[in-house]
Amino acid sequence: MSRRPLLLFVLSLAWLPAWAPAAEPGPERQAQLIRMVRQDCGSCHGIRLTGGLGPALSRERMLDIPFDSLLATIYNGRPGTPMPGWKSMISEADATWIAHQLQAGFPLESGPSR
Numbered sequence: 001m002s003r004r005p006l007l008l009f010v011l012s013l014a015w016l017p018a019w020a021p022a023a024e025p026g027p028e029r030q031a032q033l034i035r036m037v038r039q040d041c042g043s044c045h046g047i048r049l050t051g052g053l054g055p056a057l058s059r060e061r062m063l064d065i066p067f068d069s070l071l072a073t074i075y076n077g078r079p080g081t082p083m084p085g086w087k088s089m090i091s092e093a094d095a096t097w098i099a100h101q102l103q104a105g106f107p108l109e110s111g112p113s114r
């Protein structure tokens, strides 16, 4: 009897992680990211993200921006403006999570750094 089918099955399992979607940051990382957005993003966008040097990051405005542009703005920044890219500090999964939170209305009222 040939063992090849079993071998192929095992090999196919090894590829599974590559197909899985990028993992969402875990609870601890989420808490760090919330703190970072409030403090670092807040230093330009306002402590309540209602605007400062940078525009307000309101839910309405964030939903007006196509998700990919929002993600690119956070990850790469906006060249020629003070908006810095954050890719040296956060992963793409982190940036994706932040973009989703901004579009959902960033949590300001509760959470670890209250």
Ligand code: HEC
Binding pocket: 036, 037, 040, 041, 042, 043, 044, 045, 053, 054, 055, 056, 057, 061, 065, 070, 073, 074, 078, 081, 082, 083, 084, 086, 098
């Ligand atoms: C040094 C100041 C500064 C910091 C820090 C900063 N931003 Fe910005 N941001 C800006 C400025 C200025 C703009 C406007 C850029 C432009 O003119 O297009 C901007 C634009 C944006 C936009 C697009 C808003 C719109 O209405 O088009 C988003 C989204 C954004 N920032 C998110 C973030 C996030 C998230 C962080 C933290 C991870 C952050 N910013 C940190 C200055 C900053």
